[in-house]
Amino acid sequence: xxxxxxxxxxxxxxxxxxxxxxxxANAATGGGNTIMPLASDYFDSTxxxxxxxxxxxxRIEIEVVATEKMAKVGxxxxxxxxxxxxxxxATIAKTYVWGNTDNMTTLNSAGHYLKLTYCGIAGAQYHASxxxxxxxxxxxxxxxxxxxxxxxxx
Amino acid sequence: MPEITIxxxxxxxxxxxxxxxxxxxxxxxxxxxxxxxxxxxxxxxxAIIEVMDKKxxxxxxxxxxxxxxxxxxxxxxxxxxxxxxxxxxxxxxxSSHLFQFQKSxxxxxxxxVRVLRNMAAMLAVVLILGGTASAFGVNLFQAVASWSxxxxxxxxxxxxxxxxxxxxxxxxxxxxxxxxxxxxVVVPTYAPVQLQLTDINITERSDGTxxxxxxxxxxxxxxxxxxxxxxxxxxxxMIYQRDMNETRTYQVGDVEYILMSNNxxxxxxxxxxxxxxxxxxxxxxxELEQMIDSI
Numbered sequence: 130x131x132x133x134x135x136x137x138x139x140x141x142x143x144x145x146x147x148x149x150x151x152x153x154a155n156a157a158t159g160g161g162n163t164i165m166p167l168a169s170d171y172f173d174s175t176x177x178x179x180x181x182x183x184x185x186x187x188r189i190e191i192e193v194v195a196t197e198k199m200a201k202v203g204x205x206x207x208x209x210x211x212x213x214x215x216x217x218x219a220t221i222a223k224t225y226v227w228g229n230t231d232n233m234t235t236l237n238s239a240g241h242y243l244k245l246t247y248c249g250i251a252g253a254q255y256h257a258s259x260x261x262x263x264x265x266x267x268x269x270x271x272x273x274x275x276x277x278x279x280x281x282x283x
Numbered sequence: 284m285p286e287i288t289i290x291x292x293x294x295x296x297x298x299x300x301x302x303x304x305x306x307x308x309x310x311x312x313x314x315x316x317x318x319x320x321x322x323x324x325x326x327x328x329x330a331i332i333e334v335m336d337k338k339x340x341x342x343x344x345x346x347x348x349x350x351x352x353x354x355x356x357x358x359x360x361x362x363x364x365x366x367x368x369x370x371x372x373x374x375x376x377x378s379s380h381l382f383q384f385q386k387s388x389x390x391x392x393x394x395x396v397r398v399l400r401n402m403a404a405m406l407a408v409v410l411i412l413g414g415t416a417s418a419f420g421v422n423l424f425q426a427v428a429s430w431s432x433x434x435x436x437x438x439x440x441x442x443x444x445x446x447x448x449x450x451x452x453x454x455x456x457x458x459x460x461x462x463x464x465x466x467x468v469v470v471p472t473y474a475p476v477q478l479q480l481t482d483i484n485i486t487e488r489s490d491g492t493x494x495x496x497x498x499x500x501x502x503x504x505x506x507x508x509x510x511x512x513x514x515x516x517x518x519x520x521m522i523y524q525r526d527m528n529e530t531r532t533y534q535v536g537d538v539e540y541i542l543m544s545n546n547x548x549x550x551x552x553x554x555x556x557x558x559x560x561x562x563x564x565x566x567x568x569x570e571l572e573q574m575i576d577s578i
Contacts, residue, residue, distance in 0.1 A: 139404070143407075143408075143411070146408055146411060146412070168524055168525060168526035168527075168544075168545045168546045169524040169545065169546070170546055170547075172524050173506060173523070173524060173545065173548075173550070173561070173563050174508070174521040174522060174523045174524065174561060175521065175522050175524075176520065176521045176522065180489065188489065190488065190489055192486075192488070192493065192521070194495060194506060194508055194521075194561075195506070196504070196506070196545070196548055196563065197497075197503060197504030197506070198481060198482065198497050198499075198504050237482075238482060238484065238497075239482060239495065239497040239504065239506050240484060240495040240506070240508070242484075242486040242488070242493065244488075244489065265429070266429055266432075267422065267425050267426045267428070267429035267430075268421075268422040268425045268426070269421060269422075269426065273524075275522070
């Protein structure tokens, strides 16, 4: 009888542990109600800007500084939006991600700087959605999104 | 004189003699044999000898130990094999040797099993937690290893005593790098803890030069970024992460220093002419002000 009670308690304890872990993990990942943090344990400061260079060219310049030395720091993705003259809405002109762009991140550093040039259309308006990325040596990571101001290519 | 064996085959009871020790019996036998005046009492002497023989035999039995059986049992217990005795009673009857050791053996085995069972349960819980955390992208084991790495350090000699002490001129490399770009003095000459340069990156930007240095300290990493703009920055300068706590301003001369916190870290940001600076780490506002005063 004692053994049965003990076995039952063990099963009960295991269930509580598993479901408790799932609850905590769900809460940690947002659980559908994501709260945007104001502060960051990963990012210290960021900067992203677009500037027109002439001949329809647009330069994207990004700098990200982490709070400490990171295993990987940089940019996860850049989505460049284009609104051609006469159009009312912007469309995606180019997407830069790790797979198709070099030097998106730096290893073992507290900061990263990235400069890209896009050959666009003179008269079109451009803005970029930037997703900064930082990964600690423990493997945990964070991203931070930012949308730049618009610039008109000439 | 009667044979001793006859006495042994027909044992008799000698309560008085049996209460005596071997030494006393020996002494008594000697007295009886040395009694020259009277004829020796053979029956009495035989009785003494019989009792002495019996006592010697008992003593020899008491001292005899079955060494082979004891060695066998020792090996069984030492290697963790299950004992051949299935009950305490059986153990008692089978082995008169090492009686006390055998009586305590079942208790030791059950304690060992209990400890092993508890360890297995703990291991299972740790694995379940690790697996669950891993499913959500958190490497628990690596996090623990990282925490250990950050918490525990090997520090040799007298360095340990000075790591938490203020450091004079902690940024000579940064000062030299900034001096090559501008005459503006922006680098402090004081830090509340010992800082060790781990990284320096100088980047040529479209609007100037950016110098980012990283330092290791007992309080964690410290970053110091200096950006020298070609012209006075108007827009798109750095966006600094900060928490809900109030920012504080600290005025020194014409320069306004903005102090803000970002979770557990504090930061000082200032713009002196065309040079934008930011230092952040595990400092207090007061320590940041002391650093600013040393510029």
